[in-house]
Amino acid sequence: MTDTPHHRTAPPGLEARLQAMDPAREPGVRWLEVDGVPCIVKRRRPSVARGVSYAIRYVRAFAIGVTCKVALGEFPPPNLLLRNGLPYEAERLKFLSQAGCAVPNIWFEGPGVLALEYVGDNVALLLRAAPQLERLQLARALAEDLAAFHARGFWHGGAQVRNQTMRDGELWRIDFEENIGGALSLPLSQAYDVFQLLSSLMAMRHVSDADMREIGPVVLDTYFARHPDAGVRAQLTRLGKMVCRITDALRPVLGRVEWRDVKGFYRVADTLRLLLKS
Numbered sequence: 295m296t297d298t299p300h301h302r303t304a305p306p307g308l309e310a311r312l313q314a315m316d317p318a319r320e321p322g323v324r325w326l327e328v329d330g331v332p333c334i335v336k337r338r339r340p341s342v343a344r345g346v347s348y349a350i351r352y353v354r355a356f357a358i359g360v361t362c363k364v365a366l367g368e369f370p371p372p373n374l375l376l377r378n379g380l381p382y383e384a385e386r387l388k389f390l391s392q393a394g395c396a397v398p399n400i401w402f403e404g405p406g407v408l409a410l411e412y413v414g415d416n417v418a419l420l421l422r423a424a425p426q427l428e429r430l431q432l433a434r435a436l437a438e439d440l441a442a443f444h445a446r447g448f449w450h451g452g453a454q455v456r457n458q459t460m461r462d463g464e465l466w467r468i469d470f471e472e473n474i475g476g477a478l479s480l481p482l483s484q485a486y487d488v489f490q491l492l493s494s495l496m497a498m499r500h501v502s503d504a505d506m507r508e509i510g511p512v513v514l515d516t517y518f519a520r521h522p523d524a525g526v527r528a529q530l531t532r533l534g535k536m537v538c539r540i541t542d543a544l545r546p547v548l549g550r551v552e553w554r555d556v557k558g559f560y561r562v563a564d565t566l567r568l569l570l571k572s
């Protein structure tokens with residue numbers, strides 16, 4: 295994270311290749327090889343929601359804001375929540391790249407399209423495939439990486455493991471379309487990142503309950519050892535209290551449910567309970 299990331303150079307034929315494609319037939323995210331160089335092309339078609347008047351989108355953002363106020367204790371201004379999508383992602387990628395953070399370079403930017411440097415394998419898949427010892431090492435590296443990123447005053451806004459990749463042993467962050475973090479205070483944005491990282495680690499597919507439970511405390515300890523921020527700890531503790539209150543109250547109903555996300559939520563609650571004790 296503190297080292298300068300090793301970027302690759304854009305293939306010269308990229309723009310011509312993009313122009314030859316029919317945007318209407320393209321998926322939202324596509325892997326592409328041009329001149330032997332892998333690239334990622336993200337596209338966003340003008341959606342129905344975007345076509346709807348600003349007033350309706352504002353009302354929707356307002357409703358999200360109220361939900362945040364109830365769940366997280368802060369009201370994110372709707373006008374800031376409405377600053378999202380590919381142009382916003384491009385802005386954040388440039389900003390973070392300039393700051394030396396390991397995020398993909400933008401190789402092409404156009405209306406509704408963004409071509410990015412391919413920065414390796416999805417960490418969610420790597421975690422799933424690894425034996426538990428390696429998985430623990432990788433989880434520690436993820437917590438360390440997030441803490442170092444936060445210590446520099448940044449936040450991700452989508453810190454789930456599926457939004458991190460690894461290339462040649464280096465960790466990268468991707469997917470900066472959502473502006474939830476920019477609309478909240480820094481300690482809460484960072485606590486929310488930790489919460490999302492933890493939640494994604496506690497609800498992995500094809501990993502045993504015991505193995506996931508072993509990862510939770512390791513992530514918390516590693517994170518706070520590298521970024522011992524009282525504000526983030528206070529916000530995460532508050533989140534933990536809320537999650538524990540919900541899981542305790544619903545245990546008679548949800549305790550027996552086998553859904554992956556529900557089980558994951560209980561594991562997150564048990565991990566964050568550790569903060570309530572200390």
Ligand SMILES: Nc1ncnc2c1ncn2[C@@H]1O[C@H](COP(=O)(O)OP(=O)(O)O)[C@@H](O)[C@H]1O
Nearest residue numbers: 323334398410411412413414416456459468469
């Ligand atoms: N720059 C990149 N390098 C490598 N893989 C990427 C890159 N961008 C996206 N991906 C892959 O595509 C998936 C979806 O892209 P993402 O930017 O997260 O969009 P979405 O908003 O659909 O989640 C990611 O989970 C990752 O596996």
Ligand SMILES: [Mg+2]
Nearest residue numbers: 452456457469
């Ligand atoms: Mg994503």
